[in-house]
Ligand SMILES: Cc1cc2nc3c(=O)[nH]c(=O)nc-3n(C[C@H](O)[C@H](O)[C@H](O)COP(=O)(O)OP(=O)(O)OC[C@H]3O[C@@H](n4cnc5c(N)ncnc54)[C@H](O)[C@@H]3O)c2cc1C
Ligand SMILES: Cc1ncc(C[n+]2csc(CCOP(=O)(O)OP(=O)(O)O)c2C)c(N)n1
């Protein structure tokens with residue numbers, strides 16, 4: 040909460056983007072989250088990325104479930120479409136929405152509870168279907184909204200605010216996603232916008248399911264000593280495996296593309312992302328080495344960050360299901376609903 | 391960049407743009423809040439502490455605070471600071487028992503002040519409560535100086551002037567009215583411990599062009615305004631030309647309209663952007679029907695049979711050559727008229743100060759006066775107001791008075807006048823609870839209040855009809871809310887910060903950045919959340935943050951003092967703190 044809503048005044052040196060919109064045009068309602076919550080920083084990074092990408096707000100859909108993290112879709116792009124689903128159902132609702140209209144940009148925001156406990160099955164199948172969406176998992180190791188119970192991403196030994204240690208094995212969303220065939224897998228930190236914003240932009244440009252697991256500390260219930268999802272711990276333990284530089288269509292590539300450790304991935308919309316592995320043996324285009332590196336970091340107690348794996352060639356839900364390109368809402372009624380005659384013909388094929 | 395030293399009152403003082411710009415450093419935001427609370431007496435007295443004449447200045451101040459006001463940078467128009475001062479003055483009750491008083495027991499020091507204008511009166515105001523025996527020599531029979539006999543009553547009612555000068559005179563100054571000091575030597579011989587020269591710049595500049603002395607209807611503005619004030623002049627002919635576009639010209643043209651002129655032209659050598667008059671005075675004059683003519687240089691007076699019939703001008707065209715303004719003459723025109731008033735500036739004159747007293751004068755016959763101490767080359771003799779460095783305005787005259795009073799006090803007790811008492815400050819947290827602040831931190835989007843004016847026909851009935859009617863209570867209530875409360879400072883404690891970015895993210899005006907402190911300030915200014923391009927505004931840089939050894943940087947330029955950063959900070963690393971500048975006065979020191 041805050042005492043007032045944001046005054047409508049902005050710094051005079053702030054620019055407009057290609058759509059003539061200021062960053063303010065990408066803002067939403069005032070956050071009601073705790074002061075200092077990592078989720079608010081993620082919101083700020085999303086706003087910055089949308090603004091930089093000239094994303095038309097009315098062509099985006101914000102999808103979420105239940106949790107503090109899921110509330111944040113209310114805090115950005117107030118002019119966009121949106122659906123706040125029941126707990127854990129955001130991936131399915133987004134799959135449905137995307138099936139019906141592939142022209143919108145889908146931004147799903149979820150939490151570790153929403154995605155890895157009640158919604159685990161939902162998320163798994165959205166990954167398998169390679170639904171074309173940005174999937175932002177704001178990961179704080181607890182159920183923030185219900186006051187700090189351990190979530191499925193809590194590490195073994197991580198302490199609750201009262202001091203008990205978690206004893207169950209964590210689910211690492213990245214390892215899970217890599218095994219399920221995810222085509223864009225990244226991890227970042229709410230406290231590191233320099234790393235996070237290019238990844239968000241690349242994720243939005245990616246054709247298919249783009250998962251960003253964002254360590255986003257819960258200041259009220261999981262930012263104490265002994266927690267492995269606190270600001271201090273994340274800063275101390277994060278290891279950037281791959282540096283990503285998002286290059287929009289209009290801009291020249293600046294990272295030395297000839298550099299042996301740099302790979303340039305052309306994204307669906309013509310933009311590209313330059314990836315530079317910080318360790319020479321790492322190939323962000325290879326699922327297996329990605330898996331090994333993340334796993335190795337995990338066993339050392341480190342937090343692997345960066346855009347860890349991209350496969351831009353994979354087919355998405357529409358490609359695999361050979362759906363019609365036009366959004367269903369724009370199809371003429373006769374085509375969408377061809378009538379009893381067409382149904383009878385179809386049924387006859389199965390008699 | 392080294393971390394910012396906020397322990398020095400200078401830093402937070404500069405954030406309060408209006409208070410910084412005010413020569414007397416009036417605590418504007420606090421007096422506005424007091425008006426908002428209906429505490430007019432308190433607001434008036436707070437004003438009086440620094441600017442001494444709130445009722446007078448609330449009508450006449452040159453208001454350097456307003457162009458400086460932060461609100462003007464975020465919303466086109468500044469807070470109507472000046473006219474709100476008038477609100478406090480108009481709505482105050484009887485405050486006489488809360489005014490400073492002179493002690494019954496005097497301190498044995500005698501001080502002479504020459505002139506009873508605002509600067510001398512300020513010296514008296516500061517010294518009388520300390521027990522000084524103060525004698526004021528004044529040529530005229532009433533106090534106030536130019537505020538009384540040059541500023542016309544339609545801008546400044548006599549009763550307002552009487553009251554505020556009275557507060558000081560009634561403290562027990564010995565008034566020698568009708569006494570012109572014509573020999574400094576003689577005055578010094580009377581054995582005063584200190585002498586203050588507050589005699590103003592009393593002479594209107596003349597214009598020596600052909601015809602100047604050939605007709606009686608050619609007048610100088612200051613003398614003419616005085617004659618009007620004293621009732622020696624009660625009317626003027628129909629067609630009047632005023633030469634010059636300063637504030638004196640504005641008073642002359644508007645006074646002419648009240649004395650029977652119907653066709654009044656103000657003629658200027660240059661174009662509008664170079665006019666010296668305040669924009670609001672130009673506006674008022676034009677509204678009353680005064681015609682303003684640009685780019686005309688006076689050539690000669692046209693006299694027929696000993697009577698002024700017109701004035702010849704050269705029409706000029708201005709261009710910029712090598713960065714300097716150059717004029718070329720297009721042609722000449724004669725503008726018919728019955729009278730001309732010259733309002734082209736003021737001169738100082740000190741024929742009554744003998745040059746063998748150790749009071750040094752420059753080539754231009756101005757006294758050599760120290761900018762800080764106001765002391766002349768003769769210790770014990772001080773200059774201030776228009777007498778020190780030429781014509782300025784009332785609020786500067788007041789501040790000169792305060793500073794000279796400090797010097798006189800130091801001098802009289804044998805202390806070094808150059809060892810100035812330092813300002814202090816108090817900084818008090820405004821936090822009342824979770825998301826509750828001791829001030830109204832919300833942004834009020836209302837546009838600046840517009841002044842109500844007396845109807846034109848009523849105005850011209852007499853010299854004494856005050857033109858500005860003041861703000862209505864509703865207008866005042868809204869206008870004080872436009873103030874951004876710049877004295878509620880964002881105060882940062884680096885050791886508490888966990889670098890969560892909440893403050894950076896919530897700040898509506900992108901004032902905050904957490905970044906590396908590794909480059910020169912110019913480069914740092916460029917890479918903030920929003921580039922800090924206004925170099926007149928400070929950049930705050932914290933000490934190293936605990937987790938990443940980066941720093942918190944704040945661009946002060948368009949901070950709204952909304953408190954959202956402190957609202958959203960989980961550790962109270964940001965706090966909103968009310969800053970109060972403790973300004974030193976004679977006998978009032980803070981450190
Ligand atoms: C027409 C006009 C309009 C103005 N309007 C404004 C305005 O709207 N706002 C503003 O801020 N400023 C205005 N000013 C300027 C302002 O009035 C002066 O800057 C201010 O009054 C200076 O104060 P002071 O105390 O230095 O001297 P003054 O006000 O000039 O007072 C000097 C006093 O000393 C007396 N005196 C002089 N010599 C002697 C002597 N030898 N012996 C005894 N007594 C002597 C004089 O009679 C006078 O009373 C205006 C000036 C003019 C001319
Ligand atoms: C069906 C259902 N079961 C349980 C809940 C209670 N509940 C609300 S939020 C939440 C967990 C949220 O955790 P997470 O997704 O990590 O969000 P966070 O608040 O930590 O951001 C739970 C269990 C619910 N709202 N609905």
Ligand code: SF4
Pocket residue numbers: 406407408409418419458459460461468469471872873874875876877
């Ligand atoms: S907005 Fe208020 S506090 Fe700020 S500069 Fe203007 S008057 Fe001063």
Ligand code: SF4
Pocket residue numbers: 880896897898899900901902948949950951952953954955956
């Ligand atoms: S008070 Fe804080 S949040 Fe508000 S404008 Fe200033 S720095 Fe930004």
Ligand code: SF4
Pocket residue numbers: 075886887888889890891892893894955958959960961962963964
């Ligand atoms: S909100 Fe407070 S703790 Fe967070 S970055 Fe800002 S000052 Fe630091």
Ligand SMILES: [Mg+2]
Pocket residue numbers: 106108150151152177178179180181182183190
């Ligand atoms: Mg959570």
